[in-house]
Amino acid sequence: MSSEAPIKRRPRKAFDWSSATIAVAVVVGAVVVYWRDGQARFLEILFSDLTLFVDILPKVLAACLIAAFVAVLMPRAVVVRWVGAESGWLGIIIATLAGAICPGGPITIFPIAAAFVAIGADTGAAIAFITSWTLLGYARILVWELPFFGGEFVIWRTVISLPLPIVAGFLARFLVILAARRKREGGGGG
Numbered sequence: 081m082s083s084e085a086p087i088k089r090r091p092r093k094a095f096d097w098s099s100a101t102i103a104v105a106v107v108v109g110a111v112v113v114y115w116r117d118g119q120a121r122f123l124e125i126l127f128s129d130l131t132l133f134v135d136i137l138p139k140v141l142a143a144c145l146i147a148a149f150v151a152v153l154m155p156r157a158v159v160v161r162w163v164g165a166e167s168g169w170l171g172i173i174i175a176t177l178a179g180a181i182c183p184g185g186p187i188t189i190f191p192i193a194a195a196f197v198a199i200g201a202d203t204g205a206a207i208a209f210i211t212s213w214t215l216l217g218y219a220r221i222l223v224w225e226l227p228f229f230g231g232e233f234v235i236w237r238t239v240i241s242l243p244l245p246i247v248a249g250f251l252a253r254f255l256v257i258l259a260a261r262r263k264r265e266g267g268g269g270g
Contacts, residue, residue, distance in 0.1 A: 179212025208249030
């Protein structure tokens with residue numbers, strides 16, 4: 081048995097504004113396609129999307145399971161020390177390096193980032209991690225950028241992009257602190 085306190089999770093709604101926005105966009109898109117292109121095209125797109133959904137669902141479930149294992153297996157104290165709110169420069173740099181070396185697509189990366197936040201990583205580290213994965217991911221560089229653009233382009237783009245995850249991470253930390261301060265001083269008004 082672990083002596084650590086259970087992970088505190090913020091309550092999540094099954095259906096929120098982002099879900100509502102996507103649902104409205106889907107319905108409007110479906111109506112427009114049906115009206116403009118007819119039932120045959122509508123059904124073709126619908127079945128294609130359902131096939132894609134069935135193909136991606138196991139991957140999403142596996143990624144969420146991996147993230148859940150990460151959240152349970154990683155010691156909370158280690159995560160807080162290395163990439164928590166008090167980790168300073170080192171935490172942001174570690175998150176940036178982790179993002180650059182993590183392989184996989186968004187189906188893998190976002191659940192892992194969410195798991196780290198759930199066990200003690202701060203918002204700044206999570207943003208540095210995701211920004212680094214987006215801008216500096218080695219797999220994307222090797223598979224896509226080098227063959228299409230060549231070495232000189234990749235070197236310059238990487239050098240120019242290097243500080244961006246760090247800046248994003250510290251900006252996120254600053255904004256979180258500012259928001260917490262405003263909430264304390266203003267009595268939680270938003």
